[in-house]
Amino acid sequence: MGADRGRLGRGRAVRVPVVLGTAALLLAGCASIPDSGDVEPVKASPRGGESQVRVYAVPPRAKAAPDEIVDGFLEAMTSDDPDFAMARKYLTDQRSKAWRPxxxxxxxxxxxxxxxxxQPxxxxxxxxxxxxxxxxxxxVDGTHQYEQVAPVSYTGTIHLVQQNVGSEGKEWRIDDLPQGLVLGESDFQRNYRSVNKYYFASGESxxxxxxxxxxxxxxxxxxxxxxxxAVKALLDGPTNWLKPVVDSPFPTGTALQKxxxxxxxxxxxxxxxxxxxKAxxxxxxxCRKMAAQLLFTLRDLTSTPVGRVELLAxxxxxxxxxxxxxxxxxxxxxxxxxxxxxxxxxxxxxSLLTSGGDGSPEQSRVRGPFGDGTVKLDSVAVARDERRAAAVTNGSKSLYVAPVTSAGELGQPLVTSQGVAAKDRLSAPSWDGHGDLWVADRDPAKPRLLRLADGAGTPEEVTVxxxxxxxxxxxxxxxDGVRIALLLSKDGRTTLQIGRVERHGSGADTEVxxxxLQATAPQMDTVTAVSWAGPSRLVVVGKEAGGVQQVRYIQTDGxxxxxxxxxxxxxxxxxxxxxxxxxxxxxxxxxxxxVRLPTGANWQTVVPTGSSPIYPG
Structure with a gap:
């Protein structure tokens, strides 16, 4: 139910919902309450949502005042009522047919x-x-895509008229309102859950x-x-933002059996x-690829791994x-x-961290010039196959690539920044799923985002x-190589944005x-660091205006x-x-x-002195 919402208008009374043995909540108006199960007071719609809480809407009472109609309808929108049947009872017949929640x-x-x-x-x-x-x-649009926005003022209107309702005579009903649902965050989190659909990176496996x-x-x-x-959402196709860079092997028109x-x-x-x-x-x-899409999509919905999927047509x-x-x-x-x-x-x-026989962390240096002290490293990125690494050295001035599994020469730098101060030179590098290497040159005179195909050759500037x-x-x-997390600085703030990586052409002629760009943590005033933490999740370090530093998980949709x-x-x-x-x-x-944060534990120091902790990528 709507958190902090009481009765509309003069004399509006604040309701205190109850959790019953069946975890059901009754909304708006008069209704009978089951006489079994324990009863205890709770706050309306606990923030964060509780999926075991069920909400049942009730129809408007006879001769309900306009404010009661509005209040009852807003509450009924938060329920699981089939086809929002009770919510529609607050609407005129014509509006009920036209309303599309x-x-x-x-x-x-x-x-x-x-x-x-x-007033009239x-x-x-x-x-x-x-x-x-x-x-x-x-x-959240009709394709189920969630888009976070920096808090902005929302306004909408609900218009009521009087119409004949059965033998009751004239009753107030809603004849105009916004399409869709309007929910508070706690009601949204109670009613909805995030699920990853899966599609293939364009041209990839x-x-x-x-x-x-x-x-x-x-x-x-x-x-x-x-x-x-979830299956229907997958078959309906990718969200509009991701669509240009993914493919779905399902034949056009494939849907669930009627x-x-x-x-x-x-x-x-x-x-x-x-x-x-059509399938x-x-x-x-x-078909195997289609089944793989379903298997990965359904993993988010099951507590144990999906054993297998069989597709029928x-x-x-x-x-x-x-x-x-x-x-x-x-x-x-x-x-x-x-x-x-x-x-x-x-x-x-x-150096790399491994677990000793007793589970405690052990460290050892990699082979090659990045581990033997040939050059002092400022920041580093290890390729996903863990055979090579890219390192920024010399006060963030130079970028090198070298093997980490065997001895070898350092060679010449692949990128050199002309920035005066270290903060105005090269960022830490990053490898994508294609084996390409990315780095930003922060030189104020010539800021650039650069990509080195296969981590070698001439760097190519990427337009943003x-x-x-x-x-x-x-x-x-x-x-997956189709998304990039960027920390962008402007006017004294550093914000987090996610961009879609588009590739056109092939081989040496590929244009990237x-x-x-989508704001991913607009509630944060400044973001300090970010890392991918799975297929659609980021771990972000930052703080809100006037707040303290936080480490938190954020989905790519914000x-x-x-x-x-x-x-x-x-x-x-x-x-x-x-x-x-x-x-x-x-x-x-x-x-x-x-430090490290094992599952179910607190942060633990593993190396008292060091910097640039990374996983491959």
Whole structure:
């Protein structure tokens, strides 16, 4: 229910909802309460959402005043009522037929509030108009794509008229309102959950995560359970932002078999997915890729790994793919390789961290010029195959690439910055999933984002649309190679933006650009460090205006969930996460040195002195 929302108008009473044995909450108006189960008071819509809390809407009471109608409708929008049937009872017959709650969702910081109505007569002789208002923090469109916005003022209107309702005579009903839903953040988090859909990077054999939001339980409009909702969302295609850089092998027009609302796993956690006849056009290899998309999509919805997926078309089996077989299409395309954490030791040499026999961390230097002291390193990035590394040296002036598994010569620098101060020279480098190396030259006279194909040759400048005079301070490219996280500085602030990496052409003629930057942490006044932490998640170090430094997880669409803020850590200058989300975070934390955060534990110092902690990439 709407947090902090009481009755509208004069004498509005604040309701205190209750959690019952069935975890059901009743909304607005009069209704009977079950007489079994324990009862205890709770705050309305606990922030962060609780999926076990159920909300049941009730119809308007007879002769309800206009403010009660508005209040009851706003509450009914927060329920799981089939097709929002109770919410529609607050609307006129004509408006009920035209209202499309599935058109999208406007997310406000708190539940929508309503201004005092204009009285009949004057400019509104036919009814009453209530103005909704609040601080909008996000928008979810009809394709389930979540887009966070810096808090902006939201306004909308609800208009009421009187119409005949059965034998009751004239009753107030809503005849005009915004399309879609308008929810407070806590109600949104209670009703929706984030799920990654998966599509193939264009021209590649690995998957890319595409986060969307689906209903926590049965969708009121489609009556589909969460698993079926996720499958339908996948078949509907990628979100508009990701669409230009991904492919889906599903034949055009593929959909779930008509009438499918529930998909259930068998006792071996396998799933049969019935599709329409269009799916039968797929060949065997194409079908395996389709099944891989489904397997990875459904992993977000199950507590245990999906055993296998079988695709059916018109009742006939098309293909079967086991969970282990799907790993060849994994987003990090690592073939099961465990990521190793690295750091720069106190002498400026590249070292790696391994676990000793008792589980305690052990460190050892890599081979080659980055580990033997030939050159002192400022920052470093290890290629995803862990055979090479790129290092920035000489006061962030020069970029080198060298092997880390064998001895070798350092060679000549691949990039040299002309910036005067170290902060105006090269950023830490980053490797993408294609094996290309990226670095930013922060020289104020000639700021550039550079890419070195296969980590060698002549650096090519990458255009970044929408910079607006900002400078790239730091960057991290995703394992899938189609997204890049940029820390951009302008007017004394450093903000986090995600850009889409577009590639046109092939081989030496490939042209690469970064387009459609999206603010990913607009609530943070300054961002200090960022790292990819899985296929669609980032770990971010920053602080809100007037606040203290935080380490938190943020989805690439900007959304967060309960538990996203990590245990306190001070003076963090760098942070790193592995593609494998089970690996511990590592960070550089001032006097504490290099620290790590194992699952279920607190931060632990592993090296008292060091810098630039990284995982491959």
């Amino acid at each position: 599935e058109a999208g969702t406007t997310v406000l910081r708190d539940a929508p509030a309503a201004a005092a109505p204009k 007569g004057g400019t509104d002789p036919s009814g009453m108009t209530f103005q909704l208002y609040g601080d909008q923090i996000a928008d 690995w998957l890319v995560a595409d986060p969307v939001y689906i209903r926590q339980r049965i969708d009121p409009t489609t009556r589909m359970d969460p698993v079926t909702q 009438g499918t609302r529930t998909l259930e796993f068998d006792d071996r956690n396998g799933l049969k997915v019935p599709l329409n006849g 039968a056009e797929a060949g065997h290899d194409q 018109n009742g006939s089996s098309l293909c079967v793919l086991d969970g282990d077989q799907a790993e060849e299409f994994a987003p990090d395309h690592s073939a099961g390789r465990a990521d190793t954490p690295y750091f720069v030791d106190r002498e400026g040499r590249l 649309d929408g910079l607006g005079g900002a400078r790239v301070e730091a960057l991290r490219v995703s394992a 650009s970064v387009v459609e 959304s967060t969930s309960a538990g996203s803020v990590l245990p306190g850590l001070n003076q963090v200058t760098a942070i790193a996460a592995a593609d494998d989300e089970q690996q511990p975070l590592i960070a550089d934390s001032g006097d504490a040195g290099i």
